[in-house]
Amino acid sequence: MIVSALICICIILACAFIITLIKVLLMKKAAIEIFEEMEEKLKNDTNTLITVSTSDKSMRKLAQKLNEQLKELRKRRHYFMQGDAELKEAVTNISHDIRTPLTAICGYLELLEGEEMSKKAIRYLEIIKSRTEILENLTEELFQYSMITTGEEDMEREEVVINSVLEESIAAFYTVLTEVNISPHIKITEKRIVRKLSPSALSRIFSNLINNAVKYSDGDLEIILSEKGEIVFSNTASGLNYMQVSKLFERFYTVEDMQKSTGLGLSIVKKLVEQMDGSIMAEYNDEKLIISVYFPES
Template identity: 60%
Template structure:
């Protein structure tokens, strides 16, 4: 009797050990799939998940995930192709617009020198205004096409953010004065130094200040913190949360008259991310705040 008892215990222990081994193998296989799946999501590769487990259920899971990866890659290729076509279209349109607009501006200047009636002069002013708007739009398109086609050409150097920010604000002194906007400026006394592209950073600040001039209700607050965060905030009662959520979208503009391309903040976002920074917009109590952060990467 005791022999059978010990045999039963031995069999039970063997079953438990076998189950524990099975569980361990399953856990290892699932972990293997998890690591491989995470790698495939961030890597542009056609290699699918291949696991060492012989368990049919685990292999079925891997096959299902591989099927979804194939679909994801197909959609990714379609998106990349569409994005490339759009970038090429933007570049071509910007080039095609610049030359005729320059010529048209020249003809208008010549026409202004001729004797004309008052009504003709009025029409010429209207045409000039429209040409100026189109010229501005084409220049913005051209700048954007240059940025997206040279995204890997960021030239980094040690930049004192305090200095670039102060220079950018000073460049808009006249326009801010004309709009009766007196900026409240809080700049860290400590030099905030980061590895950035100085020209790109200056363009980002200029775009943000220009945006404030367009949409501010009359105030502007700029804060540079010691940790590398820059905040631009202003009252903007004409906006809503949905519009603010789309501010960085390509070609989106809150202007019904479409006098801008909606690329200013898109360009800023692109440049900030190329310099390994982050940019975001917050809208609370009718106040728009745009935050930029450049971590100290010690490059």
């Protein structure tokens, strides 16, 4: 009797163990299904919901709750994307509308320069012209940013020798650098670094980075193009700090004393680099601002 009872207990325990094990395995399978489907839903913009093959109430309730959160997430994502698109369109329209009267103003200012005026009038005219040029540059920067972010910028790629484009960009800024007493230290590898890029976009990237150095440098600038194809711009920038540098690529972010900037120069650089499958990063070490750009080989 005792032996029979023990055997029955063992059988019951074995059955219970097997049932529990099967239930655990089924729940594990359901958890994996939920995880994989959640990952797929977040990765792809789809309206489908999470489904599970298990009949377990707890796992189905979990899937239901996640589906509710997915619906809310999609709603918020759609709202954000719509608002972002409207903002970009508004910036494009505003910058375009401002460009037309600005061009006319600049034309009339040039005509006024040929007229006979008093010294005071000439001084006022110079101030107006200076402020108009600043406004014109800011408007152009806004327009270019909106063109890039809306995908209207021509990004046709071709085989480009990065060495040549970098040298041309540095030469174009030679006068500007001289005016602010910056003598750049340049190291460009003799090896031809060829990548499939947009020449105009690459030129704009280099121009904006050099212009950034003009704004923030304490008087030095080092530009390096390595054999691996990495382009590094570094300069002493004691007026910056780590937090400011971490935000340099954010759109409309400006350092407090840079009142002549929209904060879009480096944001444009980041957009263009990423659109051409490259990478960019900024570091701040020992009062040195270091910006590195890299385009992988095709």
